[in-house]
Amino acid sequence: MEAKVRNYYAIKVTGGQEIGVSLMLEERIKTNQINEIYSIIALPNLKGYIIVEAISPSAVKILISGIRHVRGMAQGLISRDDILKIISKKSVGPTLKVGDMVEVTSGPFRGMQAQVVSVDESKGEVVLNILESAFPLQVTIPVDQVKLSKK
Template identity: 70%
Template sequence: METKIRNYYAVKVTGGQEVNVALMLEERIKTNNISDVYSILVPPGLKGYVIIEAGGPHVVKLLIAGIRHVRGSVPGLVSKDDIMKMISKKVAGPLVKEGDLVEVTAGPFRGMQAQIVRFNESRGEVVLNILESAFPLQVTIPVDQVKPSKKS
């Protein structure tokens, strides 16, 4: 049995149009019965690019020809390790627990010191008591918007 070569190719697209381009490519694959395309990836952290797993660069060129919002293919290959980094699940925010002192790193409270009142791990949120406020102020923000400053 012959094993087919599968490589990953990056295609430059208009920023914000990645999903639309992927859907148009899928439609073209279905209508033209193109069998050498194995997957189309729209990596969440990579704006302006769509990754195509195909049998060769000629297949990608044929596939993207005339598709709206496609700016062209990027020369060379994307390594499988890079693909795995893009699609693997990231570890959620910093390791914090109730009572820790933290610094807010984003949003309207950026730069302020706070103490963690509650940590909702399933939702990825922390309830903070802002220490620099003139009155008791509790806010709920995503855990990735805080960084530990001192342990209490």
């Protein structure tokens, strides 16, 4: 018995409807006993798309035909490595505390010194008080765009 090829296909769906569409696809697989589909992945941080693991694009097209909120298939395949990058937890940049001195490493404030006002770890953002401006300036930027200067 030969091993079947498993490919990953991106399905475009209406934003916010990823879970509902995934459940409808699951129900269709169960009722029609479709064996060519291996998994359905609906990631919370991937809006407007569902990933389907299947043997062929024709199996996916049959699966999604007539399903509400499905906008079609995206061109090409998704590599397994790309999916693992999306699924795996991203390591948030340096651990910052309120009052730390940082240097902005990219964006319009690159190279400027700033002081940390607050850190929102859930969003991966940090609020900074830019020290090199003529007037008080607070900005919110991603935590991976700052480098710790001194505590």
